[in-house]
Amino acid sequence: MTFDFNGTAITLEKVYNVPIDIPEEVPAREGYTFLGWSTDSAATNAEYVAGVSYYVNAGTKFYPVWEAIQPQVKYIFCTAWPRTLCHWLLFFFAFGWIWMWFIKP
Numbered sequence: 001m002t003f004d005f006n007g008t009a010i011t012l013e014k015v016y017n018v019p020i021d022i023p024e025e026v027p028a029r030e031g032y033t034f035l036g037w038s039t040d041s042a043a044t045n046a047e048y049v050a051g052v053s054y055y056v057n058a059g060t061k062f063y064p065v066w067e068a069i070q071p072q073v074k075y076i077f078c079t080a081w082p083r084t085l086c087h088w089l090l091f092f093f094a095f096g097w098i099w100m101w102f103i104k105p
Contacts, residue, residue, distance in 0.1 A: 002060075002061045002062065003023060003037065003061075003062045004041075004061065004062065004063050004064065010023060010025075014056075014057075014058040014059075014060075016058075017055075019053035019054055019055050020053065020054060020055075020056060021051070021052075021053050022037060022048050022049065022050045022051060022052055022053075022054065022062075023050060024050050024051055025050075026050065027064045029064075029066055031068060031069055032066040032067060032068055032069060033066065033067045033068075033069055034064060034065070034066060035065040035066065035067050036048055036049040036050070036064075036065050037049070037050075037062040037063065037064060037065065038062065038063055038065050039060055039061065039062060039063070040063065041063045043063065043065050044065065044067075045065065046065040048062065
């Protein structure tokens with residue numbers, strides 16, 4: 001059994017008819033969350049999780065499954081007032097500039 005830790009491989013010996021324990025060690029990758037292991041290098045869902053025993057064939061290679069961490073979107077404006085009021089004020093402010101410069105002669 002081989003576990004690919006992003007370039008560093010960990011090999012475990014497989015004994016016939018004896019389950020293997022998935023290592024507790026978790027690989028690290030900046031900007032991603034580790035979900036588990038898969039036998040498919042392009043998998044998006046983990047088939048195997050750490051700390052659980054599985055029966056698998058000898059020569060199986062396990063790849064880490066990653067999920068990208070989504071950035072948190074934060075409001076820059078409209079945090080002090082109720083958002084609907086603030087959005088209306090921004091709309092009228094913007095519309096006022098359009099009125100002054102483009103519509104009103």
